[in-house]
Amino acid sequence: MKERLVQIESDAERAIAQSANLRDIEEARLRFWGKKGELTAVLRGMAALTPEERPAAGQLVNEARARIEARLSEAEARLTRLALEQKIAAETLDITLPGKRRSPGHKHPITLATEAICETFLGMGYQIAEGPEIEIDHFNFELLNIPKDHPARDTQDTFYIDDDVVLRTHTSPVQVRTMLTRPLPIKIICPGRVYRVDTADATHSPVFHQIEGLVVDRGITMGDLVGALSTFAKNIFGEDTKIRLRPHHFQFTEPSAEVDVTCWECGGKGCRLCKNEGFIELLGAGVVNPKVLKMCGIDPEVYSGFAFGLGIERVATCKYNINSMRLLYENDIRFLRQF
Numbered sequence: 442m443k444e445r446l447v448q449i450e451s452d453a454e455r456a457i458a459q460s461a462n463l464r465d466i467e468e469a470r471l472r473f474w475g476k477k478g479e480l481t482a483v484l485r486g487m488a489a490l491t492p493e494e495r496p497a498a499g500q501l502v503n504e505a506r507a508r509i510e511a512r513l514s515e516a517e518a519r520l521t522r523l524a525l526e527q528k529i530a531a532e533t534l535d536i537t538l539p540g541k542r543r544s545p546g547h548k549h550p551i552t553l554a555t556e557a558i559c560e561t562f563l564g565m566g567y568q569i570a571e572g573p574e575i576e577i578d579h580f581n582f583e584l585l586n587i588p589k590d591h592p593a594r595d596t597q598d599t600f601y602i603d604d605d606v607v608l609r610t611h612t613s614p615v616q617v618r619t620m621l622t623r624p625l626p627i628k629i630i631c632p633g634r635v636y637r638v639d640t641a642d643a644t645h646s647p648v649f650h651q652i653e654g655l656v657v658d659r660g661i662t663m664g665d666l667v668g669a670l671s672t673f674a675k676n677i678f679g680e681d682t683k684i685r686l687r688p689h690h691f692q693f694t695e696p697s698a699e700v701d702v703t704c705w706e707c708g709g710k711g712c713r714l715c716k717n718e719g720f721i722e723l724l725g726a727g728v729v730n731p732k733v734l735k736m737c738g739i740d741p742e743v744y745s746g747f748a749f750g751l752g753i754e755r756v757a758t759c760k761y762n763i764n765s766m767r768l769l770y771e772n773d774i775r776f777l778r779q780f
């Protein structure tokens with residue numbers, strides 16, 4: 442038994458010396474002291490000894506066990522300290538390292554243009570109105586005097602959700618909703634996202650943004666429209682900017698016009714950008730068609746109004762000299778940083 446104990450003690454010493462962490466120590470402890478441990482087996486073996494042999498053997502076992510336990514505890518304390526030291530070292534914070542700067546971010550050119558336009562009209566006493574992007578056909582087309590099968594629908598081909606529900610093709614349905622629900626007089630602008638079945642290129646995108654304006658009151662004329670739009674053009678493109686109206690056709694306005702502004706590149710003298718016109722096309726406008734007023738419950742004998750609609754991307758690309766609308770959607774940080 443003595444030899445066995447010497448063997449166990451030297452095994453234990455080796456196992457403890459080889460322990461790299463607390464788990465190894467725990468394993469060593471089990472190996473010698475567990476239910477099937479080696480020392481436990483020796484203790485059990487004492488039952489086979491004669492009563493005379495037992496005290497001496499018991500002392501031997503106890504001594505060996507005390508020594509092994511002392512080594513285990515010592516190693517345990519050392520490894521606990523080591524683990525703590527390693528943890529502290531790993532978590533060291535070097536406060537002399539340069540910090541990581543978070544860039545604060547800023548507004549997208551579409552947002553900047555929207556805000557600039559809205560501010561101009563808010564300054565003239567307009568209110569902002571909003572409506573859903575998923576719209577009923579009735580508001581997006583019918584009440585704007587664009588019946589089903591009318592060719593005017595082709596230019597605003599849209600994404601149909603079903604026969605009666607569409608992704609709005611313009612913000613004009615917000616005008617309809619306002620006329621149907623708000624008291625007169627009405628003086629609103631409606632900024633928002635709109636959808637059309639267009640292939641993306643430098644000047645088209647299936648999703649884009651518009652701002653439309655609507656004024657309905659007694660005695661509103663084309664003169665009021667010209668006044669509002671010239672103020673808008675001067676505010677956005679500079680004091681010397683003039684507007685020019687060309688006859689056009691919209692189902693919901695009569696008369697209708699396309700509105701151009703003085704070319705910001707040449708100041709109206711004529712250049713490559715404006716194709717020698719001196720003007721650049723910017724938006725659509727007109728006097729609200731009496732039929733539309735009537736369909737929206739307003740008496741066209743008493744009230745009249747004007748409306749206009751412009752693409753925000755168009756204003757943004759013009760105002761910030763951006764040569765393709767696509768840049769606005771790619772979200773390339775090198776592009777966006779410039780604004």
Ligand code: PHE
Nearest residue numbers: 611613725726727748749750
């Ligand atoms: N709704 C028209 C469009 O999207 C723009 C417009 C609005 C024209 C109001 C005239 C008056 O094309």
